[in-house]
Structure formats: structure tokens, C-alpha cells
Amino acid sequence: MNFTIDWLSFYLIEQPEEEDGIKKVRMARNLSHDEYQRSELRDFLDGEFARIAKRKVEMNPKTEGTPTKLGQFVLEPGHPLDSNPNYALLNRLLTAETAGESKEPCQELIQSYLRTSQVRGGVMIVVRTRLELLDERYVFILKCDFEQKTAVITDEKSLISNVQMAINAKNMKSLMYPYMIESGMNDPYHVKIHQFSHAKYFEEFLRFIEYPQTVTQIVSDEVISLARQHIEYNYPEETEERLREEEAIEIMAASPKRELAEKWEHETVMEAMHIITDRQPEVELKFKLDHMQIRTMLADYGTSLHIAKVNGRYLVLLEGEQLQFERGVSPVEFVKPKALADIVKEIEARSHTTQPVMAPSHTEDEDRPPWE
DSSP states (O other), X not given: OOEEEEEEEEEEEEOOSSTTOOOEEEEEEEEEHHHHHHSTHHHHXXXXXXXXXXXXXXXXXXXXXXXXXEXXXXXXXXXXXXXXXXXXXHHHHHXXXXXXXXXXXXXXXXXXXXXXXTOOOEEEEEEEEEETTTTEEEEEEEEEEOOXXXXXXXXXXXXXXXXXXXXXXXXXXXXXXXXXXXXXXXETTEEEXXXXXXXXXXXXXXXXXXXXXXXXXXXXXXXXXXXXXHHHHHOOSOOHHHHHHHHHHHHXXXXXXXXXXXXXXXXXXXXXXXXXXXXXXXXXXXXXXXXXXXXXXXXXXXXXXXXEEETTEEEEEEOOSOOOOOSSOOGGGGOOOOOHHHHHHHHHHHHHHHSOOOOOOSOHHHHSOTTO
């Protein structure tokens, strides 16, 4: 996959010394195809465009921290694609044939970026490319933040020299438009964005692009919806108990950590699980039993993963045909597994010995069965 660079715009964003200082463009340069071919940027960016285009992305990422995402242009019902300001700007860059034609939309893009909160100093590069053979056009927006405490080797006297402004393509943020589904097939409604950072300023500077829900969010919303349906079925009237159940669901939806609610029967959980896994087969299930972390697939519940309770203590049973260990040998690897019934007996016996014996509060007459 080879890309031909039609033009490139290079911007050096200055990081002010004061925290609340205004960031500004210190240097700008527009390069034509021939100028780019002769510049040092060619070696710096060599292969990056193909890597960005080939980078895999999911329509709905598994987690919020997924570095590569698909952004979709926000459209009001009944309005065309070109009514979106961000699409209009990217399309102007896409149709600009020369560096001179790209100057004005590039300036708009940079100013929009500088208005974003928490922007760091560095280099921003806007490129219009063509995919060779197919002649498909793409816009790449690249951002390299300044590296901290960077040095280069100089001579035997000074050994190293401190570099004030250094950039690295390794952690480069990128945006590609249009989204390339595969070679020769493009999606004009989406952009592909990539950034290894907890700060979202690179994906936020185009304000009229939204990012789809994560799989975790979709599953959470589905579970809350099923829980509400369950409440409506079991409490058709507006009773105090129903209100308490609804309030508990609201608290559950907003809480980052939750304990086992013990409200649904196993069959109800299985039915809800099948509804979710039919739509999202790869949904993960993660929870903690005291200090122990369990991580599996939601579809494993009821077949390979079971949850029980013995004398007030939770029991998680993982079922499988093969048990493998990672690096670091432990004596557990030599164990002959006990029978499950024996383990349950041990848990029951342990619970009896740790729980205090309460004195009976009833009389001898109360011990007698009613038919005597």
C-alpha cells in the first residue's frame, strides 16, 4: 500500500512557559510534492501513512481507552453530510490540489486545534495523499508532541547535548479521512483517529464528530434496560417496593463498583445473558472475589463458570478440560484435584467452626413437632 504525497503543511506549535499561556504557531511551511520528496520529512514519515491506513479499528471499541477509534460526523435529521462543519473542512482539504489551495482550510484547522483545552506543544502536519494505482484521495492529520529530556550524542568531550524540541513518530497521534474500510472502499461518514493518551484533546478539537459507544457501555445499557423490564413485570403497580427497586437500578447504573445483588434467579440471568451475547458475542465478564481477579467471557456463564453460595460465602467454579500455568513454577502445579463434594464439605465445616454458637431462645415445648 503506497501513498503519493500531493502537498504537506507543517506547523510548529509553541508551548508557552506559563501554564495559562496562549499557544501559538511559531513556524509554518507548505510543501509541494517535489519539495516533500527532497525534504527530511520524507524519511521521518516514510511508511507512516500505510501503517495508519492498515491499523485495525472496531466500530464499537471494547473500552474507552482504546487508542484507535472511528468518529462519525454529527448530522441533524434530514440534513446532508456537507451541513457538518468538520466534514466541510476536511472535504476542502481533500479537494485542495496544491499547497496554495490548502493554506486557508489548514489555517482554520490549526486555529480550531489551538482552541482545544490541554493542547501540548509540538508539530502538527496536514497531508493530502493519493493511493497509488487506485488514485483514491485521503487527508492525514498528524500530531507529534515534544519529547521530554531528549539528548543526542555529540563528541567525546560533551558526550551528549540537550535537545529543546524533539519529536518522535512512535507515539504520533493521527486522523485519517475518509475511513478506508479496505483498499478501494471508503466510508465518507467516518474518520479514523489514533492516540495513545488518556487526554482526549486530539479527538476533541473537531467538535462535530462523535465517537460510538464502547462495547462495555452498550452492554451496561442493555442490562439496565432488561432490569427495568424485569421490575415492570414483577411490580406492575406503582408501589413503594417498585420505587425502591427502580432507585437501586439507578444507583447501580451510576456506580463504578458494585456487589452481587442476588435478585435474579439463574434462569433469568441466563435468558438476559443470551440476549446480550447474541448481539455482542465477545463481551467480557470481569469481577473480583475478595482479592482474586476473574476474567472470562460472558457467554461462559452457566456452562464454564458457575456462582454458588455455601454458608454465606461465595463460591466461583470455573470448569474446563485443561489447566495450564504461566511462568513461575508453584507447588500447586503438582496437586491431585479433590472432589467438589469434599471441598464443599470443608467449606461448610470451616464455616461452622468460625461462627459462634448461639444459645437457643426457644423452650423444649417449641422443639416438639406440631403433630405431637
